[in-house]
Amino acid sequence: MHNTLGVAVIGTGRMGADHVRRIDEVTSGARVAAVVDIDADRAKRIADRIEGCTAYTDPAAAMAAPAVDAVLIASPGPAHEAALLAAFERDLPVLCEKPLTPDAASTLRVLEAEQRLGHRRVQVGFMRRYDAEYLRLKSLLAGGELGRPLMVHNRHRNASTPPGFTNAMLINDSVVHEMDTTRWLLDQEITAVTVLRPTPSGNAPEGLDDPQFVIFETDGGALVDTEINVNCRFGYQVQAEVVCERGTARIGEAHSLLTNTEGRWGGSIAPDFVERFEEAYDREVQSWVNATRRGEVVGPSAWDGYAAAAVCEAGVRAQTEGRRVPVEMIERPALYR
Numbered sequence: 001m002h003n004t005l006g007v008a009v010i011g012t013g014r015m016g017a018d019h020v021r022r023i024d025e026v027t028s029g030a031r032v033a034a035v036v037d038i039d040a041d042r043a044k045r046i047a048d049r050i051e052g053c054t055a056y057t058d059p060a061a062a063m064a065a066p067a068v069d070a071v072l073i074a075s076p077g078p079a080h081e082a083a084l085l086a087a088f089e090r091d092l093p094v095l096c097e098k099p100l101t102p103d104a105a106s107t108l109r110v111l112e113a114e115q116r117l118g119h120r121r122v123q124v125g126f127m128r129r130y131d132a133e134y135l136r137l138k139s140l141l142a143g144g145e146l147g148r149p150l151m152v153h154n155r156h157r158n159a160s161t162p163p164g165f166t167n168a169m170l171i172n173d174s175v176v177h178e179m180d181t182t183r184w185l186l187d188q189e190i191t192a193v194t195v196l197r198p199t200p201s202g203n204a205p206e207g208l209d210d211p212q213f214v215i216f217e218t219d220g221g222a223l224v225d226t227e228i229n230v231n232c233r234f235g236y237q238v239q240a241e242v243v244c245e246r247g248t249a250r251i252g253e254a255h256s257l258l259t260n261t262e263g264r265w266g267g268s269i270a271p272d273f274v275e276r277f278e279e280a281y282d283r284e285v286q287s288w289v290n291a292t293r294r295g296e297v298v299g300p301s302a303w304d305g306y307a308a309a310a311v312c313e314a315g316v317r318a319q320t321e322g323r324r325v326p327v328e329m330i331e332r333p334a335l336y337r
């Protein structure tokens with residue numbers, strides 16, 4: 001491993017390009033040694049802006065380059081499994097954007113491959129675990145002052161969806177964040193999912209039932225609801241209120257500047273996740289780089305990726321079958337205990 005960690009960023013779209021900028025300008029102890037995209041022009045345009053960075057179209061070729069010590073995967077979910085397995089072939093540390101893979105069977109294959117290596121290599125990009133508000137909420141709940149958590153009310157709103165966004169993606173790409181925050185905040189597993197749908201909003205693109213109302217049951221007896229509303233038009237909002245025996249705690253209301261002016265009171269709403277979670281992504285990537293340079297793996301593991309995928313699978317079935325679906329999960333392997 002080089003003194004400055006040489007990172008190959010795979011996928012240079014919205015998230016990948018932002019992570020390239022982050023590693024190049026914000027993160028310490030790392031540099032972008034390679035970028036990979038099936039769109040060769042896009043990869044070259046990005047590589048040309050960074051000294052010592054080479055563009056590739058094949059992830060495995062980039063991973064074979066001597067300058068590459070670690071891999072950040074930001075290609076679309078269906079491409080993650082192949083990239084993860086290629087990284088394992090070279091025993092390279094990986095930060096993989098969520099979802100780890102888009103279904104439980106492929107996530108299980110990744111989990112098995114990591115176990116064959118005999119040590120953890122993967123951190124999953126559940127960046128809300130690095131958000132200052134979520135961290136304060138986690139520490140309040142862990143302190144026990146509010147008593148046992150009984151319910152969580154989440155709101156997850158996007159201004160609009162990209163073309164081709166499907167009902168399954170609403171669960172696998174969007175609500176997957178609430179699956180992870182629920183498991184992490186409550187330290188409980190999700191045992192069943194129910195999905196209810198109002199009459200779709202007039203903003204919903206053809207074929208997408210938006211918004212939806214997703215309910216989780218947990219093994220600790222808590223109920224968690226999520227309003228997922230991804231074409232709300234007015235901006236990007238992520239809010240959570242935890243109702244406990246001795247009080248409630250709420251985040252995501254005032255993540256902005258509040259102003260009083262000309263008979264009006266209010267603040268602004270972030271346009272998208274890149275802005276709302278900028279500091280969380282910065283902390284996530286810095287934490288990954290620091291741990292990798294120490295030879296450690298920290299943060300959300302492949303097991304967390306698998307657990308979320310198992311809940312996603314139940315969620316998509318609950319959505320299509322219109323009933324409560326229990327979550328089916330394997331026992332947690334020793335590597336992840």
Ligand SMILES: NC(=O)C1=CN([C@@H]2O[C@H](COP(=O)(O)OP(=O)(O)OC[C@H]3O[C@@H](n4cnc5c(N)ncnc54)[C@H](O)[C@@H]3O)[C@@H](O)[C@H]2O)C=CC1
Nearest residue numbers: 011012013014015016037038074075076077079097098099
């Ligand atoms: N943590 C978060 O808040 C967010 C995470 N994501 C995740 O980041 C990942 C990427 O999402 P976006 O940047 O929105 O997608 P995007 O569609 O903007 O970019 C994907 C890029 O990957 C390239 N690509 C496709 N297949 C490839 C392959 N096999 N090898 C290399 N490059 C390939 C595409 O040409 C494109 O440039 C997804 O896993 C997504 O779920 C996306 C948005 C927010």
Ligand SMILES: O=C1[C@@H](O)[C@H](O)[C@@H](O)[C@H](O)[C@H]1O
Nearest residue numbers: 156158173174175177230273
């Ligand atoms: O991960 C993300 C996107 O993939 C997803 O499409 C959005 O709904 C989420 O808010 C965002 O955080």
